Amino acid sequence: MELKADLREPDTSGEIRVTSFESAFQEHWRRVYQVIYRLIGNSAEAEDLAVEAFWRLHSQMSVDRKPVTPGWLYRVAVNLGLNSLRASRRRSRYEDAAAQWTTETRAGGDPLELAARTEERNRVRSVLARLKPRSARLLILRHSGLSYAELASALDIPVASVGSLLARAEKEFEKCYRSCAPVRSC
Amino acid sequence: MHIDVARLQSFCDQELSPADEARVRAHAAECDNCRQALETIRDRGRHTAARLELLDSGSVPPTADFMRTRIQERIETKMEMTNMWQTAFSRKYRPVWASLLVVAVFVIVLTVPPVRALAARFLYLFRAQEIQTVYVDGQKLEQQMQKLRSSPEMAQILSKDLRIEPKGERHEVTIVQASQEAGIQVRKPTGYEAAKWFVQPGSKISLDVDLSRVRAILDEMGNTDIELPPGLDGAKVNFDLQPGVTGFFGDCTGSQGLRAEEGRRLYLGPGCFMLNQALSPTVSAPGGLNIDDVATPLLQVMGMTEAEAKEFSQTVDFTTTMLVPIPRNVSSAETVTVDGVKGNLVRYSGTERFLVIWIKNEIIYSLSGMGDKEKALEIANSLQ
Numbered sequence: 323m324e325l326k327a328d329l330r331e332p333d334t335s336g337e338i339r340v341t342s343f344e345s346a347f348q349e350h351w352r353r354v355y356q357v358i359y360r361l362i363g364n365s366a367e368a369e370d371l372a373v374e375a376f377w378r379l380h381s382q383m384s385v386d387r388k389p390v391t392p393g394w395l396y397r398v399a400v401n402l403g404l405n406s407l408r409a410s411r412r413r414s415r416y417e418d419a420a421a422q423w424t425t426e427t428r429a430g431g432d433p434l435e436l437a438a439r440t441e442e443r444n445r446v447r448s449v450l451a452r453l454k455p456r457s458a459r460l461l462i463l464r465h466s467g468l469s470y471a472e473l474a475s476a477l478d479i480p481v482a483s484v485g486s487l488l489a490r491a492e493k494e495f496e497k498c499y500r501s502c503a504p505v506r507s508c
Numbered sequence: 509m510h511i512d513v514a515r516l517q518s519f520c521d522q523e524l525s526p527a528d529e530a531r532v533r534a535h536a537a538e539c540d541n542c543r544q545a546l547e548t549i550r551d552r553g554r555h556t557a558a559r560l561e562l563l564d565s566g567s568v569p570p571t572a573d574f575m576r577t578r579i580q581e582r583i584e585t586k587m588e589m590t591n592m593w594q595t596a597f598s599r600k601y602r603p604v605w606a607s608l609l610v611v612a613v614f615v616i617v618l619t620v621p622p623v624r625a626l627a628a629r630f631l632y633l634f635r636a637q638e639i640q641t642v643y644v645d646g647q648k649l650e651q652q653m654q655k656l657r658s659s660p661e662m663a664q665i666l667s668k669d670l671r672i673e674p675k676g677e678r679h680e681v682t683i684v685q686a687s688q689e690a691g692i693q694v695r696k697p698t699g700y701e702a703a704k705w706f707v708q709p710g711s712k713i714s715l716d717v718d719l720s721r722v723r724a725i726l727d728e729m730g731n732t733d734i735e736l737p738p739g740l741d742g743a744k745v746n747f748d749l750q751p752g753v754t755g756f757f758g759d760c761t762g763s764q765g766l767r768a769e770e771g772r773r774l775y776l777g778p779g780c781f782m783l784n785q786a787l788s789p790t791v792s793a794p795g796g797l798n799i800d801d802v803a804t805p806l807l808q809v810m811g812m813t814e815a816e817a818k819e820f821s822q823t824v825d826f827t828t829t830m831l832v833p834i835p836r837n838v839s840s841a842e843t844v845t846v847d848g849v850k851g852n853l854v855r856y857s858g859t860e861r862f863l864v865i866w867i868k869n870e871i872i873y874s875l876s877g878m879g880d881k882e883k884a885l886e887i888a889n890s891l892q
Contacts, residue, residue: 360563465560485514
């Protein structure tokens with residue numbers, strides 16, 4: 323992910339800081355939304371949580387006047403998404419599945435195939451909810467396009483260990499995915 | 509010597525420098541072990557990526573403008589205390605309101621002033637009759653609220669001094685039920701069909717003022733110079749929130765207010781209007797208090813200087829006026845004639861959003877939505 327020049331202002335520790343809320347919004351809102359959506363699969367809720375993430379960014383910048391990095395914003399986003407994913411797994415997930423089903427069947431397509439895909443998505447999300455939180459965060463953020471340096475900043479880990487942690491997370495994901503029953507008893 | 513997993517993973521993720529990448533490639537060409545390990549990592553990466561890609565489907569991202577507006581709403585909602593009798597004492601707002609109550613020394617006594625004295629000699633009963641907007645320093649107030657969230661003194665007040673008895677959860681009703689439950693004749697704008705009605709049952713709030721705790725909190729907020737009237741110590745304040753009715757009108761598809769009861773989803777889409785109506789709340793407090801003594805520190809906490817606060821106190825009759833705080837940096841207010849009485853029109857800078865608030869026959873009305881002044885007043889004036 324390329325950061326625009328106006329967002330880059332190395333502080334004494336050499337980290338990139340967000341200097342303008344507006345440019346941070348323009349630069350990151352879509353990806354923040356996607357990170358959350360991938361985790362929870364519900365557009366309306368993803369929208370709410372993305373608003374929440376940017377509201378927190380705004381408070382952090384304008385009220386607490388603390389330096390903020392784009393990584394911080396993504397950490398907030400992925401945590402909001404994961405918390406909601408876990409909470410919704412405790413509740414019924416039929417509603418979400420039904421909502422998605424409706425969206426996709428309206429768009430056309432083979433109902434059987436759609437059902438299989440919905441099931442598959444449920445399985446992936448249930449795997450993510452079961453992984454170690456750090457692994458789940460790494461996978462989602464990496465697959466949302468964050469670089470190793472950005473992952474390190476977002477998750478507060480040394481950049482040198484991102485590779486091995488990612489390798490471990492993917493292994494963990496694969497193992498859990500294979501051991502999962504296709505539906506939701508992972 | 510084999511290549512470690514971290515480097516192989518970085519290679520697959522294209523995170524190595526060109527020189528390092530060339531070294532890994534050259535080594536793997538000659539080393540079966542590392543080539544195999546590389547293949548395993550690559551396959552696993554592809555597999556994971558393919559699974560995670562499934563999660564994108566069905567996403568209906570909003571537009572940038574829509575998101576930006578919603579975020580602005582969220583930022584302003586935080587500061588907006590005008591619709592608060594609806595949500596004021598929800599768990600979420602409790603610390604904010606408790607601090608206002610306590611720190612500002614009964615914001616509510618001030619904002620909902622006396623109409624008539626109760627029979628009891630030492631008690632006032634307060635009920636608002638008109639509204640006066642007061643500009644507050646939103647940023648300063650917000651900073652102070654943030655500090656309070658972690659204050660142990662505040663925690664004490666919340667757990668010991670403040671008691672809140674909600675009378676129920678917000679629920680959807682018909683207009684007939686709304687009138688019955690709220691005890692008022694519910695009105696609606698002409699020419700609009702109500703999408704939904706909700707009733708928020710009232711609640712009772714009582715506060716025992718512990719002056720030393722209030723003092724400690726004021727100090728914590730950096731208001732060391734504010735004087736508090738000693739007569740306040742041990743005072744009991746009771747606040748009776750009446751049930752409120754909320755109606756949504758117009759085209760409310762995409763409006764968050766409709767689908768959730770939680771405070772964080774208050775967004776109204778364009779073409780959707782929200783009307784709140786409730787009997788103005790009543791407050792009882794010890795009769796011996798000099799209201800102006802209490803008013804000045806409150807206004808200072810809200811961001812006025814002592815001189816400004818004193819001057820303001822002289823121009824406002826706190827016994828009949830409800831104060832509506834308006835954050836100075838994001839909004840502006842003007843006095844308007846609405847529904848046959850004097851009211852206030854608040855506009856939020858950079859947005860099309862408006863809020864009209866007025867009191868008629870002891871009922872507080874507030875109407876919010878998007879549009880210009882004419883639109884706002886047209887709807888407000890059409891209530892039947």
